[in-house]
Amino acid sequence: MRKKLYEMVSSSLFCAVCGALNAAGATRCFACGELLSSTGNTNAQSEQILAQRYQIVERLGQGGMGVVYKVRDMRLGNRFLAIKEMRLSGLDQQQAAEAIEGFKREALLLSELMHPHLPRIYDYFTEVGCWYLVMDYIEGETLERYLAAHGSKLSLDEVLTMALQLCDVLDYLHTRQPPIIFRDLKPDNIMRTAQGHLYLIDFGIARHFKPGQARDTIAFGSPGYAAPEQYGKQQTTPQADIYSLGALLHQLLTGDDPSLSPFVFAPLPPGVGTERLQRLLTQMVALDIHKRPQSIAIVKQELEAIAAEKPQITISISSISSGVSVPTFSGNIFSLATGARSEPSPLICIYSGMHMDWVSSLAWSSDGLNIVSGSYDKTVQIWHATSARTYLVYRGHAERWHGGQVNAVAGCPRGAAPGDEYIASASDDGTVQVWCAANGELRTIYREHREKVFSVCWSPDGQWLASASRSAIHIWLPTSGATMHDITERKGIYRCVSWSPDGACLAVSRGAEVLLYDISAGFQKQSVRWRYQGHSAEIHALAWSPDSTRIASASNDKTVQIRDASHGHLLYLHLGHTAQVTALAWSPDGKYLASAGVDGVVQILDVARWRVILTYKDHYAVIYALAWSPDGTRIASGDVHRAVHVWYAP
DSSP states (O other), rough: OOHHHHHHTSSSSSOTTTOOOOOOOOSSSSOOBBBTTTOOOOOOTTTTTTTTTTTEEEEEEEESSSEEEEEEEEETTEEEEEEEEEEEETTOOHHHHHHHHHHHHHHHHHHHHHOOOOOOOOEEEEEEEEEEEEEEOOOOHHHHHHHTTTOOOOOOHHHHHHHHHHHHHHHHTTTTOOOOOOOOGGGGGGGETTTTTTOOOOTTOEOOOOOTTSSSSSSSTTTTTTTGGTTTOOOHHHHHHHHHHHHHHHHHHHHHOGGSSSTTOOOOOOSSSHHHHHHHHHHOOOOSSSOOOOOHHHHHHHHHHHHHHHHHOOOEEEGGTEEEEEEEESSSSSTTTOBBBBOOOEEEEOOOOOOOOEEEEEEEHHHHHTTEEEETTEEEEETTTTTTOOEEEOOOTSSSSSSOEEEEEEEEESOSSSGEEEEEEEETTTOOOEEETTTOOOOEEEEEEOOOOOEEEOOTTSSOOOEEEESSSEOOTTTOOEEEEEOOOSSOOOOEEEETTTTSEEEEEEEEEEEEOOOBOSGGGGGGGEEEEOOSOOOEEEOOOOSSEEEEETTTSOEEEEEEEETOOOOEEEESSSSSSEEEEEEETTEEEEEEEEOOOEEEEETTEEEEEEOOOOOOSEEEEEEEEETTTTEEEEEEOOEEEEEEEE
């Protein structure tokens, strides 16, 4: 009997949160709803999968009604995301209804927003009595933790840098129609990356401002940070967020926790800030709403003026309405994250806030004035390379009933005038679409792949297109969509296709293998000039040198390999990246090769001396796209945080 009882208990699971004993095989605690693990670890185990798609990696945090998990998206390249879980166990019917309503409100709010300082929402669903919200995974820590680790207060330089970022995102929220009031600005609701980039999180109590409404139905907010009107006296307006920002900035500068003495803010200590800053903070935390600044834009303008009095500070000013982020430099250049002296950034502009998902591919117009960016949001956008002003958004792939994410874009090499140029875009919807760059008018839809199309390229003379899907390489006419040559192979996955600049060869990748086809006498299986199997993992990018003598390949094995195009002999093995390499681009003069990937940096390799001469580190995310301007002076790089950086090449 004792042995049987032991076996029964040992095969059961104890909840690591509440200690309840659960039956063997249970995935959730019957008492508290917490995810169970067979090892007793408080984090959910990696075998736990939500919605048959999201594999839980670890638990990031836990609140009163929910948990936030780091997950791996098994359908989209195992990218990391965050999932916010809301449990309804222990709530009565009315409480559960209110919780679900708040959860849906947060999902709806975030789904409509797009800003570099906001996490992007991808999905929400319900499963096993819980609700889940899927969003960007932010690698970092809350501002509350960061503040505690730095002695409860920060330098004026760093506070002003943070303040400008928060003004950017609050101004974006307040200028929506109708305006969105965050209402819970506090250190615990702000995430900070290692690079100093801030994100607002937890929109659970955010709301739209309703003109004419006398007061909020329910009082919300965190004591000390919440404005007086949030306690039910009147409806909250953008001035409530101004109050919270003032309370937060006062705390960052003084170390005084406003929750310990709500509505009381001592003057800044001597040597902290200026009289102008003290005056601004006093106005921001005024109890009388009419004495506060009228808008966050006014606060931002005043903070910029205060920062300008200190020439060592670098301020990043974002104009989200135009999709532009333009750094302005005054005096010595300082790092955004730490205020430490560094070299001036080569950044020209950032195109952000326009795409709604990963930037997957980039191409320059032949005159070097515009950039074409393709995205997983199913759009292709054309915008000015210096001002980042959007000219055209092509949505042809989004109109199809399935798939639609854009994997590759390629500009026709013919002609310099925009009216003479055509764009080819390849998509998960199984098509390649050819359309006019001037007006978005569709020319041809190529439908012969019948599966996801990963890449597309033009022949140097612009007469042909080559495209690669999972099991086939096709060469076809862009004018009619007629297939002229094709190779179908079920071994491995065709992912990359690249036409040599002299038009004689076509390089393709199949799994970890590179094949070079001589197409001067036709395109068929027998025309393989050589094949290279030096990579140990799947290849993500191929690039020809401008003189057609060398081919570079980038792989999940973290290497870039450059080979002689005549025989496939390895010329150089680049080991500079710390993670998978996903993008390549040669300089037009053939002197340099740019590479980028999961480590979030772009490296410029001098191929004459085989050494890295520049590392660009201003991205905060995985980079999937690279393109070198036709004149060789600029580089465009696109990341999974939906931003494209345009910067000066070496």
